[in-house]
Amino acid sequence: MSKEKQPIDIEAMRHSCAHVLAQAVLQMFPEAKLGIGPTIENGFYYDFELPRTLIPEDLPILEKKMKQIVKQNQKFICKDEPAEKSLEFFKQTGQKYKLELAKEFIEEGKEITFYENVMPGPDGKAMFVDLCRGGHVEHTGQCGAFKLMKIAGAYWRGDEKNPMLQRIYGAAFETQEELDAHLKQLEEAKRRDHRKLGVQLGLFQFHEISPGSVFFLPKGTIVFNELQAFLRREYVKRGYKEVITPLVYDKSLWEKSGHWEHYKENMFQVTMDEKEASLKPMNCPSHMLIFKMTNRSYRELPLRIADFAMLHRNELRGALGGMTRVRKFCMDDAHLFITADQIQQEVINCIDFVKYVYTEVFDFTYDVVLSTRPANSMGTAEQWKNAEDSLENALNKAGMKFGINPGDGAFYGPKIDFRIKDSLGREWQCATIQIDFQMPLRFELEYEGADGKNHTPVVIHRAIFGSMERFMAILIEHYAGAFPAWLAPVQAKILPVSDKFLDYAKEVAEKFAGKGLRFEIDDSNETLGKKIRNAEMEKVPYMIVVGEKEVAEKNIAVRDYATKKQEVMDVEKFLELM
Numbered sequence: 001m002s003k004e005k006q007p008i009d010i011e012a013m014r015h016s017c018a019h020v021l022a023q024a025v026l027q028m029f030p031e032a033k034l035g036i037g038p039t040i041e042n043g044f045y046y047d048f049e050l051p052r053t054l055i056p057e058d059l060p061i062l063e064k065k066m067k068q069i070v071k072q073n074q075k076f077i078c079k080d081e082p083a084e085k086s087l088e089f090f091k092q093t094g095q096k097y098k099l100e101l102a103k104e105f106i107e108e109g110k111e112i113t114f115y116e117n118v119m120p121g122p123d124g125k126a127m128f129v130d131l132c133r134g135g136h137v138e139h140t141g142q143c144g145a146f147k148l149m150k151i152a153g154a155y156w157r158g159d160e161k162n163p164m165l166q167r168i169y170g171a172a173f174e175t176q177e178e179l180d181a182h183l184k185q186l187e188e189a190k191r192r193d194h195r196k197l198g199v200q201l202g203l204f205q206f207h208e209i210s211p212g213s214v215f216f217l218p219k220g221t222i223v224f225n226e227l228q229a230f231l232r233r234e235y236v237k238r239g240y241k242e243v244i245t246p247l248v249y250d251k252s253l254w255e256k257s258g259h260w261e262h263y264k265e266n267m268f269q270v271t272m273d274e275k276e277a278s279l280k281p282m283n284c285p286s287h288m289l290i291f292k293m294t295n296r297s298y299r300e301l302p303l304r305i306a307d308f309a310m311l312h313r314n315e316l317r318g319a320l321g322g323m324t325r326v327r328k329f330c331m332d333d334a335h336l337f338i339t340a341d342q343i344q345q346e347v348i349n350c351i352d353f354v355k356y357v358y359t360e361v362f363d364f365t366y367d368v369v370l371s372t373r374p375a376n377s378m379g380t381a382e383q384w385k386n387a388e389d390s391l392e393n394a395l396n397k398a399g400m401k402f403g404i405n406p407g408d409g410a411f412y413g414p415k416i417d418f419r420i421k422d423s424l425g426r427e428w429q430c431a432t433i434q435i436d437f438q439m440p441l442r443f444e445l446e447y448e449g450a451d452g453k454n455h456t457p458v459v460i461h462r463a464i465f466g467s468m469e470r471f472m473a474i475l476i477e478h479y480a481g482a483f484p485a486w487l488a489p490v491q492a493k494i495l496p497v498s499d500k501f502l503d504y505a506k507e508v509a510e511k512f513a514g515k516g517l518r519f520e521i522d523d524s525n526e527t528l529g530k531k532i533r534n535a536e537m538e539k540v541p542y543m544i545v546v547g548e549k550e551v552a553e554k555n556i557a558v559r560d561y562a563t564k565k566q567e568v569m570d571v572e573k574f575l576e577l578m
Contacts, residue, residue, distance in 0.1 A: 008142060009135075011039050014172045016076060016136045017066075017146050018044040021170060023117055023128035024065035025050075028058075034130065035097050035156060035165050042182060043146070043171040047154055049097070054166050059148040062168070070143050074117040074127055076136035086112045086131070097156060098131045145179040146172040185424055192424070194476035195322040201481050201538065203489070204323070212320040212327030214469055219489035222518065223472060226487050227465065228308060230361075231332050238353060240304040240334060245286040247310060251276040256442055257285040258378055262411045268312045268327075279312040284436075284461060287335040288443040291457070296337075296447035301457065302346055303337040308468075323473035330468040336460040337445075343458055347394035347416075347433060350462050354418055354431045357464050362475070364420040367427070368400050371408035371415045378412050378438045387435040388414045410461075412438040422478040430471060434461040482539040482561060485578065492519045492578075493535040497528050497547035504551045508544065508571055515575050519544075536561060544574075 018037030025032050025048055035047030081089070083106045090099035105112055115136060117128040137143065149169045156162035173179040190196075198204045203220030206213075216224055235242060248270060254260040259267065259281070268279040280286065287305050296303070312328050319325055338346050358364040370391055373384045391414055395402050402416070409415055415434035419427045436459040446454040465471035475483070485491050492512065496505040505521055512519045520540075522531045528545065535543045545557040545566070558574055559566040 008137060008144065008174050010174060012135045013137050013142060013144050013174065014039040014044045016140065017143050017170060017172045018046050019076070019115065019117060019128065019130055019132070019136070020066050020069050020140055020143055021046050021062065021148070021168060022048075022130060023069055024062045025168070026128065027065055028062060031094075033097055034095055035154075036101075037130075040169075042173075043149070043169065045167050045169045047156070047165040047167045049163065049165050054151045054168070056151070059151070059168070063146075063148050066146070066148075069117070069127075070140045072127075073120050073139045073141040075120060075124065075139045077116045077118050077126075078134055079114045079116060081112055081114055083112060086114070089129075090131075102131060144172055144174045145176040146170050147179060147183065189424055189426070189477070192477040192480045193322075194324075194473040197476050197481040198323070198473075201489075203476070206322075210328075211317060212315060212325075214323055214326060214328070220472075222489040223475075223483065223487055224468060227468060227472065228332075231306075231464070234353070234357075235306050238304070238349070239302075240306045242306045242308070243287070243290060245280075245283065245290070245307055245309050247279055247312075248272060248277055249280055249285070251278065253285050253289075254278055257288070257439060258412065258442060259285070262376060262378075266313050266315070268314050280309070281311055281313045283307045283309055283311070283331070283333045284335055284439060284459070285443075288439055288445060288459075291337055291445055292443060296457075298339060298447055298449050298455075301338050301447060302342055304334060305337070306332075306334040308332065323469040326467070326469050329470070331463050332465045332468060334462045336462060337440075337447075337457045338460065339447075339449075339455070340458055343390045343435065343460075344394045344397065346460055347391060347435075348398050350433045350460065351394065351398045351400060351416075354433075354464055358418065358420055358431070362478075364422070364478075366418050366420045368395065368402040369405040369408075369417050369419065370395065370402050371405040371410075371417055373414065374407045374409050374411060376411055377409070383437045384414065387437055390435055391416055391433070410434055410436075412436045413461075415461075420474070422474060423480075424477075428470075428474050430466040430474070431464050432462070432466065435459075436461055480539075482541070485541040488539075488541050489518065490520050490538065490540050491517055492542040492544050493538070493540045494519060494521045494544045494546065495528060495531045495535065496521070496523065497545065499523070499525075501546050501548070501551055505546050508546060508556060511571050511575065515578070517575070517578060532559065542574075 022034055022037055029050050031051055033049035037044060037046035086102050087099065090102055102112060113133055114129055115132040115134065116126040117140065118124040118126050147170065149171055152167045152169065153164050154167040156165055171179060171182055173182060198220065201219065202217050203223065204217055205215045207215060250272065251260060263281065267281050270277050270279065287307065290305060308330055310328060310330050315325060315327050336346055358366055372388055395416065413434050413436040415432050417429050418431035419429050421427055440456050440459050445457055447457055449455045494505045494508055496502050502523055509519060509521055524531065532543055539561060541561050543559040545559060550556055555568055555570045556574060557566055557568050
């Protein structure tokens with residue numbers, strides 16, 4: 001009977017690939033200084049100080065060296081070494097970054113361990129030695145399928161005061177089939193990149209004059225406004241009241257809310273009336289002010305306040321990335337002011353709202369996690385337990401499967417996060433539901449209860465899309481720029497076969513305009529085939545062809561972008577379908 005193959009520990013395999021890469025780099029650059037080489041999602045990286053700047057053409061050369069090392073089946077051998085011997089080794093080899101780490105480990109009382117790549121056989125020679133706590137396969141022959149992906153700069157230990165090293169990223173999987181599938185997915189993701197499609201489709205642009213802020217072009221503005229209009233319709237159905245609030249507030253507001261203490265470094269600070277102030281990074285403090293502007297009764301609760309005000313957060317320049325990480329953005333933000341006994345039902349209502357939007361409108365799948373108390377938090381342990389129990393009970397009652405994300409709650413309360421999966425299976429954290437007992441206390445909010453006494457409300461912070469910009473970026477990539485008809489900037493493009501059919505095309509256009517359809521007429525001198533190709537490049541949901549037959553029969557030929565099928569129908573029927 002053949003021996004059953006043992007499953008490979010994928011993390012150990014990827015970490016072993018990082019060591020093989022470091023060995024290959026030292027073969028190519030013997031004077032290289034080694035940084036660190038951890039595993040990451042789908043692969044690994046290693047940081048190096050090198051005598052010259054790497055170029056993309058270096059990666060295939062290093063890959064070839066790595067494959068030679070893999071074929072040699074070098075064993076990964078762990079060795080414990082005395083502190084003095086470890087330090088002496090790194091001094092002799094000139095590995096200054098490893099020496100720095102070893103000194104720190106010794107000061108912290110940590111064990112010093114090395115891993116050697118050793119040639120097979122009784123007299124096996126050590127080919128590579130690295131300071132490492134372990135997690136390896138038995139030998140290099142078990143390193144699976146890998147590919148070096150890219151080169152990037154990275155400060156040593158992530159500190160810009162330290163030297164800039166060169167980071168080599170690699171992807172690694174147990175089989176070549178898995179690696180090929182991953183590379184194919186990356187190519188598809190590149191094709192769907194919202195930064196590329198946003199420019200191609202005329203949706204938005206960025207400009208160096210305002211880093212991290214989106215310039216929405218007319219077509220992108222339509223998508224943005226349609227998303228907001230959809231939410232506004234839902235708000236009416238679900239009892240939300242929309243407000244518009246200021247963007248700049250005196251420092252005293254942020255001190256009261258706790259943001260000046262816990263969030264100041266992320267805020268754009270300005271001077272107002274010769275006093276410290278800030279652009280608002282979130283809406284919650286301004287909504288606390290609205291609640292406090294009048295005397296409140298329990299009869300008004302739940303009070304659901306929604307706000308689309310623009311927010312500003314001082315993200316690091318290097319962390320900005322298209323519309324997924326910006327400095328100026330809009331949240332579909334809402335705050336629910338409720339009594340303690342309304343918590344569970346209101347959380348369930350929020351969960352129902354999220355499920356409707358994600359499942360029925362956009363057909364996303366998603367995972368749910370409950371994030372609990374972080375180290376840097378406000379309030380007592382009892383308050384946090386009550387809040388966490390309230391969220392957990394609501395999730396159970398709503399029949400939701402969920403995981404726990406310890407220590408990832410907001411500083412004022414625990415939260416439920418929804419992680420949607422797009423058409424490529426990538427996860428995005430968007431919707432959030434957060435319980436807050438702290439801010440109502442800090443703002444001394446009160447309502448008169450049925451007992452005639454004053455009580456402090458509980459607040460639920462809630463967002464469905466999260467950042468509108470980020471959600472729009474996700475949709476662009478999810479649909480590869482081909483929005484569903486209700487969201488598309490141009491829903492239909494009318495294509496007259498030639499100029500002599502232009503008058504009829506305008507008749508059709510008048511009927512479209514009367515029903516509020518977003519359309520364009522292609523009155524260019526191009527052939528019909530070129531007009532269709534152009535409309536498909538613009539990802540217009542419907543192409544309306546009008547020619548001699550359509551004029552004679554007073555109908556239209558409707559070509560569907562998604563199916564590429566064409567159907568003849570009268571204008572009224574098409575408008576009913578739309």
